[in-house]
Structures are given as C-alpha cells and as structure tokens.
Amino acid sequence: xxxxELSERSGVSTATIKYYLRERLLQQGERITATQSEYGExxxxxxxxxxxxxxxxxxxxATAREVLEAAEDESLSEHxxxxxxxxxxxxxxxxxxxxxxxxxxxxHVDALLDRLDWSYGREIGDASPAYRxxxxxxxxxxxxxxxxxxxxxxxxxxxxxxxxxEELDVIEKYSTLSERIEAAVALTxxxxxxxxxxxxxxxxxxxGRRIKE
Amino acid sequence: xxxxELSERSGVSTATIKYYLRERLLQQGERITATQSEYGExxxxxxxxxxxxxxxxxxxxATAREVLEAAEDESLSEHxxxxxxxxxxxxxxxxxxxxxxxxxxxxHVDALLDRLDWSYGREIGDASPAYRxxxxxxxxxxxxxxxxxxxxxxxxxxxxxxxxxEELDVIEKYSTLSERIEAAVALTxxxxxxxxxxxxxxxxxxxGRRIKE
DNA sequence: ACTATTGGATAGTGCCACTCTCCCATGGAA
DNA sequence: TTCCATGGGAGAGTGGCACTATCCAATAGT
Numbered sequence: 001x002x003x004x005e006l007s008e009r010s011g012v013s014t015a016t017i018k019y020y021l022r023e024r025l026l027q028q029g030e031r032i033t034a035t036q037s038e039y040g041e042x043x044x045x046x047x048x049x050x051x052x053x054x055x056x057x058x059x060x061x062a063t064a065r066e067v068l069e070a071a072e073d074e075s076l077s078e079h080x081x082x083x084x085x086x087x088x089x090x091x092x093x094x095x096x097x098x099x100x101x102x103x104x105x106x107x108h109v110d111a112l113l114d115r116l117d118w119s120y121g122r123e124i125g126d127a128s129p130a131y132r133x134x135x136x137x138x139x140x141x142x143x144x145x146x147x148x149x150x151x152x153x154x155x156x157x158x159x160x161x162x163x164x165x166e167e168l169d170v171i172e173k174y175s176t177l178s179e180r181i182e183a184a185v186a187l188t189x190x191x192x193x194x195x196x197x198x199x200x201x202x203x204x205x206x207x208g209r210r211i212k213e
Numbered sequence: 214x215x216x217x218e219l220s221e222r223s224g225v226s227t228a229t230i231k232y233y234l235r236e237r238l239l240q241q242g243e244r245i246t247a248t249q250s251e252y253g254e255x256x257x258x259x260x261x262x263x264x265x266x267x268x269x270x271x272x273x274x275a276t277a278r279e280v281l282e283a284a285e286d287e288s289l290s291e292h293x294x295x296x297x298x299x300x301x302x303x304x305x306x307x308x309x310x311x312x313x314x315x316x317x318x319x320x321h322v323d324a325l326l327d328r329l330d331w332s333y334g335r336e337i338g339d340a341s342p343a344y345r346x347x348x349x350x351x352x353x354x355x356x357x358x359x360x361x362x363x364x365x366x367x368x369x370x371x372x373x374x375x376x377x378x379e380e381l382d383v384i385e386k387y388s389t390l391s392e393r394i395e396a397a398v399a400l401t402x403x404x405x406x407x408x409x410x411x412x413x414x415x416x417x418x419x420x421g422r423r424i425k426e
Numbered sequence: 427a428c429t430a431t432t433g434g435a436t437a438g439t440g441c442c443a444c445t446c447t448c449c450c451a452t453g454g455a456a
Numbered sequence: 457t458t459c460c461a462t463g464g465g466a467g468a469g470t471g472g473c474a475c476t477a478t479c480c481a482a483t484a485g486t
Binding site for chain 3 (some may be wrong): 002004005014018021022033034035036037
C-alpha cells in the first residue's frame, strides 16, 4: 500500500499523513526504493488510532505522541507501559493555584479514595493527571456552591469501578502485549464520549419522564 | 462591586471580563453613572459558571452563549428551557459522512435505545448532539475493531441511567426555575470530568490489583 | 521519454480565546 | 480644582495549534 492508498482507506489526506509522519505519530513505511515506502495494515490501524485519540479524544498531537511512545517503550514492564499510556491521557482542567476550594476539594477526594480503599490512587496522588483534574473539578463545583462532598462523589466512583472491571476484562482477551496496550488506550479514550453521550440521553429521558407525570 | 473587584474575586482578568461582556456571556452591570456600572453577587456566580463551561467543559464561547440564552429564554416552557440548555451542550465528534460503520453503529444504538425503552431518545434521534456523538464514537470503535454492540453498550447505559436519576434529584431540590436550569447546566458539565477522572483512577486501581495477583 | 507520485522540508492558513492599546469621560484624592 | 487612576467601549493584535499548500528533486510507471 502506498501513501495514496493509505490516505484513501483511512479518509485522511496525504498532507495530514505526512504531517503525522513528521510528528512521529505514525511509523515510517517500509522503504521499498529510494523514494517510496510500503505501508501495511498495521499502519492503517495505527493511523485510525491516532485519529481517534486526536479527534474523538480531543488530545493534543504532542500528548498523543507521548502516549504512543510510552505504550511502545519495550524497556518498561507491562504494568508501566499500560500505566504510562493511560496515565498520560489528560482530559480536563489542571488546578491553576492553591485556593481554599482546592484545599478542601483535596480533602474530600482523599477521603473518597480512603473510603474506597483505592490504594494506588492514594499513593500516586498529585502525580496523576486524573487525580489533579478531579481536584480541580470538585473545586469548581465548590465555588459554584454545588454538592461535591464524599457522599455525592461515591456513586460516581462506584460506577467507575464497575466499568473498570468490565473494561479490563475486555482488554485481557487480547493475547499479545502490544494489542493489550493499544486496546487499553483505545478503549479508555473511545468509551469516554460513549459514556458521556449516554449520560446526556439518560438525563433527557429522565427529565422527560418526570415532567410528564 | 466594580469591574476591578469582580476581576479579583473571580480570578478572571478585566480584559477577559470585558470580552465576555462584549460576547454577551455576562449581563451588563447596573449602570451607576455614565461611565461606571455596579456588579452584584449574581454577576460573580454567572462569571464562574461561564468559566466552568469554557474551561472545565471545554465549550466554545459561541456555544456557551447559546446555552445560556436558551436557559434564560422566558418565552419557553421549563421543559424546553432545560432541554435546550442540556441539549445544546456538545462534547464529542460529529459524524462526518455516511460510512458503512456509521450505518451499523446507528443500528446498534437504536437497538440499545429500544431495549432500554428510552422513547425520547428514539424520537429525537439525529436532532440530538448526544445521539450523533454516540453514533460517531461507536463507529470509531467499529473501525478499530473493538467491541461496540448493544450488549457491550448496555452496562454503560444502565449506569448512565442511575446517575441521571440521582442528578435530577439534586436539581429538583432547587426552588426557583432559573436555579434549577443553572444547576442542570452546571452539574451536567462539571460532573463530566469528575466521572472521567474517577474512571481513570478506577482503571489504574483495577489494573494494579490484577497485576499484583 | 515523459507524466505522475513520493518523500522531504518550509512556510502559510484558519480558527479561536483571549489580550493589548487607545480613547475619552468620569471619579476620587490632594 | 487639578490630576491621576479607573471604567466602558471598540478594534487590532497575539499565540497556540492542527493542519494545508507549495516546492523540489528523485524516481516509478507507461
């Protein structure tokens, strides 16, 4: 498969593919001659994954590169590679500075993690983008005066926990390590809009039902 | 409260506040003299909400304006205002064109809505941004070869349903209509990063547990 | 032989959320 | 009453970022 065909089958323009190659989001094709390269099915897969991360996951190009590099770094253990890949994925606001609200938000979140006995979350703490985003989001809720204490967060955490078990089950079905890591990245990112969309549809549904009665 | 104080208490620069005023994201203050206006606590609240929509919810300025306008449009019924506000909130990719994957994705999603008996979702269909985003996300999963059928989506939908019930309960606690609508917008947007962060923390936790064993 | 394509590099584009700069009217302190 | 700071208003500028367009020289395909 040459560049033109890769472009056609993926729906991504050749100019953009060249850009991704330059940015090292995509591996070089196998050099066939001095001026041409051959691309295979795995290039197509990778390209689609990159597109999913950037378009569906709204991830900056630089971040996508980091995530993919971590996922491929053979010098790391499986746990580290998986962790680094999922870990690096950001998705929300970072706390700007220490405000009274962020301090209290941190207390609520830490209490939540303790209550759930999520030891990894407690250990990693501020090093995790997800943890920092959580703090900032809870602080935003606090600033607007909406409920944000441990009791209100608990149901969300329990649901998240259930989802994680199912998702890890899906991931474990893949036999090779690189497939598992790619699956972890793809599923983490791609199921996010699924979850959020369903939540909004459910809200519409529930709201409609209540008004009807 | 003058502009400078509003800026200080909100942590938003005066230049940005002026920009929001120009873009009609923020109501004008009450004119005190020909050259000065007085701002109150509700301006501060509104400003924080705007910031939350834009920064936490990553919403484009134009969209935030539409959402807030719909929420305030007194010519509409409560259901319509609430609907228009939540409805307008986008968060994911829109389907670009009709591909084989989007067609099949639509079938899976429609079957899911039928199974759940979500009649509103079925009726509104393509008119809802959440529905369109769901289609496109499922299509992306399909293109990458990951599970995306009705059975895999069902647990997400059930959890979303549970959350919607709790969230509507919180919203109903507010006594005035404008408070309820503002709460609906704020909670929909602000609990998104909370949910996503908790999901990632839960994945890390579950992954860590499995590897340990 | 000759047209089209490729890889490679560089510069440009379009969008968007601000941010800067001016201007002049006014307000408040000295 | 003077004079500096602040406010509202408007237009232009900025910076980041994901592309996208243009060139160029070396083939590849016919």
